[in-house]
Amino acid sequence: MESEKTFIVAGGDLRQLYLARRLSDFYKVIITGFDKCSDASDVLLSETDDNIADGIIFPLPVSLDGKNLNAPFSDKTLLISDFIPKLKKNSAVYGGMFSPEISDIFSVPVYDYSKREEFSVINAEATAEGALQTALEKSDETIFKSRILITGFGRIAKALARILLVMGADVTVSARKKSDIAWAEIYGCKAADIRRLADIAGSYDMIFNTVPVLIFDKNVLDNISKKTMIIDLASKPGGTDFGYAAELGIRAVLASGLPGKLFPVTAGYTAADTLINMIDERRTGFD
Incomplete structure (x- = not known):
């Protein structure tokens, strides 16, 4: 000591x-x-x-x-x-x-x-587990067989994709970098270019966002079903227009800072x- x-x-x-x-x-x-x-x-x-x-x-x-x-x-x-x-x-x-x-x-x-990388890796795993806990608490459906979209494919998204795949979800990753799309496919996910987000976002039961800029804007939200739940894991203020989502009746939850809150x-x-x-x-x- x-x-x-x-x-x-x-x-x-x-x-x-x-x-x-x-x-x-x-x-x-x-x-x-x-x-x-x-x-x-x-x-x-x-x-x-x-x-x-x-x-x-x-x-x-x-x-x-x-x-x-x-x-x-x-x-x-x-x-x-x-x-x-x-x-x-x-x-x-x-x-x-x-x-x-x-x-x-x-x-x-x-x-x-x-x-630091050692901090970021463990923090990403804790965030992914917290995201799963949030989804289970707020959804009336199982993760098993759910169609799930993850936007972004950094540390948190990778940890989350691994968990969701093990639980039997049908996981699609939407990312910008070609390398991230390739890695998503190696993980066993489907993959799509994030520039097509408005075209594909309406196809999912649940969406997890990890991109820290506004990507779920009015144009994208107009294409999302009221049955879809968005869990936004990005740092405040998140990547979702929460006010417009509420107007549309879309469930959107800002779930940033989960490790400190839950674990x-x-x-x-x-x-x-x-x-x-x-x-x-x-x-x-x-x-």
């Missing part, structure tokens, strides 16, 4: 709490921004002193407004800049989805763990394991 190192885990949702618990197996951990969270009673809560931290670990996302810490379990407004004095010389800052404005206020290295333990431990790798790489000079 590298007990000589101290890390502040600042703000965030339950993922950060489980992250702190995992990190405490290796380092001294202080958490802040959890004054409203009863589950934090077994982790050290402290008004931290200055110049004590070898690193600060911010949440994913770090901030919702570009200035204040994303801290849903705190009654206080916590300025991110107020954490600068807590850092020792030769320290570092970690977190997820730093904006350039936030990164620039620190004079020490800033590392974004959400860009905070797995999400927190995954982030912690990624951070442990990053901290070790920095220590050994391989970052």
